[in-house]
Structures are given as structure tokens and as C-alpha cells.
Amino acid sequence: MENFNFYAPTYFAFGKDAEAQTGSLVKRFGGTRVMLHFGGGSVIRSGLLDRVKKSLDAEGITYVELGGVKPNPRSGLVYEGIELCRKENIDFILAVGGGSTIDSSKAIAAGAVYDGDFWDYYEGKPVDKALPIGTVLTIAAAGSEGSPDSVITKEEGMIKRGASGEAYRPKFSVLNPALTQTLPAYQTACGITDIIAHLYERYLTNTKDVEVTDRMIEALILAMVNEGPKVIANPDDYEARANIMWGGMMAHNNSCGVGRTQDWTSHNVEHELSALYDCAHGAGLAVAMPAVFTYTMRHDVMRFAKIAVRVWGCQMDFDNPERTAKAGIEALRNFLISIGMPKNFSELGAKAEDIEQLAHTCCYGNGNTSGILYGFTELKQKDVEEIYKLMM
Numbered sequence: 032m033e034n035f036n037f038y039a040p041t042y043f044a045f046g047k048d049a050e051a052q053t054g055s056l057v058k059r060f061g062g063t064r065v066m067l068h069f070g071g072g073s074v075i076r077s078g079l080l081d082r083v084k085k086s087l088d089a090e091g092i093t094y095v096e097l098g099g100v101k102p103n104p105r106s107g108l109v110y111e112g113i114e115l116c117r118k119e120n121i122d123f124i125l126a127v128g129g130g131s132t133i134d135s136s137k138a139i140a141a142g143a144v145y146d147g148d149f150w151d152y153y154e155g156k157p158v159d160k161a162l163p164i165g166t167v168l169t170i171a172a173a174g175s176e177g178s179p180d181s182v183i184t185k186e187e188g189m190i191k192r193g194a195s196g197e198a199y200r201p202k203f204s205v206l207n208p209a210l211t212q213t214l215p216a217y218q219t220a221c222g223i224t225d226i227i228a229h230l231y232e233r234y235l236t237n238t239k240d241v242e243v244t245d246r247m248i249e250a251l252i253l254a255m256v257n258e259g260p261k262v263i264a265n266p267d268d269y270e271a272r273a274n275i276m277w278g279g280m281m282a283h284n285n286s287c288g289v290g291r292t293q294d295w296t297s298h299n300v301e302h303e304l305s306a307l308y309d310c311a312h313g314a315g316l317a318v319a320m321p322a323v324f325t326y327t328m329r330h331d332v333m334r335f336a337k338i339a340v341r342v343w344g345c346q347m348d349f350d351n352p353e354r355t356a357k358a359g360i361e362a363l364r365n366f367l368i369s370i371g372m373p374k375n376f377s378e379l380g381a382k383a384e385d386i387e388q389l390a391h392t393c394c395y396g397n398g399n400t401s402g403i404l405y406g407f408t409e410l411k412q413k414d415v416e417e418i419y420k421l422m423m
């Protein structure tokens with residue numbers, strides 16, 4: 032195991048009606064004048080926004096509202112939010128919604144206390160300062176409720192990039208699994224896929240002897256595979272929703288990723304797809320993961336064989352471990368298709384003629400002058416082009 036520092040101080044309020052605690056949590060973490068940030072309207076339709084406002088009112092906390100965050104959140108609304116925060120002297124940002132709303136809130140929180148352009152953070156500047164953030168989560172997926180990350184799309188050129196830093200860890204997150212019962216099955220499945228990707232991309236490591244985190248990852252993927260079909264069949268299954276919601280947080284707050292190298296190739300490859308075609312992040316990952324894993328499998332066949340046996344119940348073929356590794360990737364692909372995820376490039380709306388451009392931005396974006404993606408294995412533009420071709 033490698034040396035690491037791990038500090039994940041988010042306070043979680045979990046369970047039925049947990050959103051009633053929002054006002055007191057904002058107060059506890061020093062908020063007096065809040066920007067309430069939300070998406071395209073699901074939180075208005077469900078009545079959640081009204082309940083959150085009521086709990087702020089009860090604590091005498093004032094607020095301004097900014098709705099309209101789109102999935103794959105855009106820089107335009109971030110600039111608007113930054114202006115609003117400055118004009119209204121906001122001291123706390125409250126995200127009510129999914130990963131997109133939380134990520135937009137994080138970008139606004141950093142931009143509001145920075146003299147330069149907030150996009151600097153999305154070109155590699157570590158996020159060292161931001162207004163405090165709280166979240167009321169409505170979808171189990173991105174894990175932004177416990178992560179130090181945010182992903183934003185710049186409209187100019189439709190470039191999707193991530194930023195990271197301690198200041199992006201939410202002060203608190205309210206997790207009421209019942210709030211996810213209004214999700215369409217497709218969004219639920221996209222979320223489960225994203226959670227599984229966060230686990231796989233930590234599993235694909237070059238670090239030896241990381242048995243504890245290996246086992247944690249395997250357990251969490253198994254839980255998603257068991258609980259996922261239950262909520263697709265019955266959206267009101269609270270217990271299954273609860274397991275998926277906590278699993279989604281565990282998958283991405285990095286408790287399973289410490290002390291080991293990680294591999295974010297599937298995410299890098301996917302972010303180009305959701306930037307260019309505006310597909311759901313989870314849907315893009317469902318198509319990207321099997322292709323990336325098939326391409327990189329030979330780098331460490333035994334690692335893929337191990338997850339195939341331990342998670343997917345494949346029979347170990349000691350004479351031909353590659354066969355076992357491939358069976359595991361196939362089992363993952365079939366599981367994702369079974370919960371309603373797309374299976375190929377065209378189902379995502381992607382086009383073969385864009386492959387060279389997608390691979391180029393993937394390798395050279397984010398100020399990466401080497402053009403190499405480092406992770407489980409090193410990949411150049413030509414490799415990434417082959418990966419996109421495997422998705423067709």
C-alpha cells in the first residue's frame with residue numbers, strides 16, 4: 032500500500048425526512064445568507080424545494096434562488112451564480128439536486144471568492160478556497176455529495192473538465208433515499224452505472240497488496256448488482272434505494288481508493304462523449320467501460336480475472352486466465368444492458384467520423400501537453416481511437 036493522507040470531513044444526515052434538518056445544518060456550518068441552487072425543476076415538482084425553504088425559514092436563514100442547472104452543467108450558469116453571490120453577499124451555497132447541481136454549486140463557491148476566472152480551476156489549478164457548500168441529494172450517482180471534485184462543461188467549444196480540492200468537500204450532505212423514488216428508471220440506471228465505474232476505476236490499480244480496499248470495492252459492486260435490479264423493477268423499494276445511495280457515496284469519497292494508483296480512463300473517454308453529444312454520464316460510461324477494459328485487459332489479466340471470479344461468479348480458468356477476464360467484462364456489459372443502459376456508440380448518438388477529434392481532445396485536453404493518459408496503463412491518441420472503435 033502507498034502512503035496517503037485522507038481527510039473527508041463531510042457531515043451526513045441520512046434517512047427518511049432528513050431534509051428537515053437542512054436549516055439547522057446550514058446554521059451549524061456558519062451559513063447566514065444562502066444561495067439555493069437547483070436544476071431543471073424536479074425539486075419543485077416533488078415539493079422538496081419548498082420543504083428545504085421551510086427548514087431555512089425556521090432557522091431565520093435568508094436565501095436567494097438560482098435554478099436551471101442542466102445535466103452536464105454549463106459554465107454560463109456558473110458565471111451567473113458567481114455574480115449573484117457577490118451582489119447578494121452570499122456566505123453559503125446549498126445545492127438541492129443531483130451531481131450536476133452540486134458540481135455547479137462547487138464551481139460557483141470557488142469562483143465567488145477568486146479574483147480570476149473560475150475556469151482556471153478546471154485547467155488544473157487546485158481548489159484551495161471556496162464558500163462553504165451543503166447538499167440535499169436527489170440521485171445516487173456522481174458521489175459529488177462526498178467528493179472533492181466538480182465537473183463543468185465550458186460552452187465555448189463544449190469542453191468538459193474536472194477540478195478538485197479540499198475546499199470542494201461539502202460541509203454536510205443530506206441523504207434521504209426516498210427522494211430518489213421519483214427518478215425515471217433510465218436515470219436510476221445511469222446512476223448505478225456511474226457508481227460501478229467509480230469502483231472499477233479504483234480497482235484497476237498497479238499497487239500490490241491492497242486487499243482491504245480491493246475487498247471493499249468488490250463488496251460495493253456486488254451490492255449494486257444485487258440492489259440495482261430491485262429498484263428498476265420497483266422504484267419505491269426504499270431499502271434498496273438506501274443501500275444504493277450510501278454505496279454511491281462510499282464509491283467516490285475515496286475511502287476505497289486510498290493508498291493505491293487508480294485508473295480514470297473510462298471517465299476521461301466518457302467525458303468527451305457527454306461533452307460532444309450531451310448524453311447522460313452513466314450512459315456514456317456503460318458503453319465506455321467494456322471497451323476500455325477489453326483494450327487494457329492484457330496489462331494485468333489476473334486483476335480482471337480476480338474481479339470476474341469474486342464479483343461476477345465466473346469460473347477461474349487456470350490454463351487460460353484471459354478467458355475468465357473476458358467473461359467478467361462480458362458479465363459487466365450484460366448487467367448494464369439488463370438495467371436499460373445503451374450498448375454501443377450509435378445508441379449514444381455518437382458518430383464514427385468524430386473518433387479522431389474525440390481521442391485528440393481526450394489526450395491533449397486539460398493542458399496535457401504529453402498527450403498520454405496515465406493510469407492502469409499508458410495510452411496515446413491512437414490507443415484511445417481504438418477504444419472508441421471498440422464501442423461501435
Ligand code: NZQ
Nearest residue numbers: 070071072073102103129130131169172175178180213214
Ligand atoms: O434537473 P432536474 O430537473 O433536477 O432533473 C435531473 C436531471 O435531468 C434528474 N433528477 C435528479 N434527481 C431527480 C431527478 N428527476 C426526478 N427525481 C429526482 N429525484 O436527473 C437528471 C440527471 O441529474 P444530474 O444531476 O445530471 O445527475 P448525476 O448526479 O448523474 O450528475 C451527473 C454529472 O456529475 C458529473 C458528471 O460528469 C455529470 O456532469 N460527475 C461528477 C463527479 C463529482 N463531482 O465527483 C464525479 C462523477 O464521475 C461525474 O463525472
Ligand code: ZN
Nearest residue numbers: 173225228312
Ligand atoms: Zn462518474
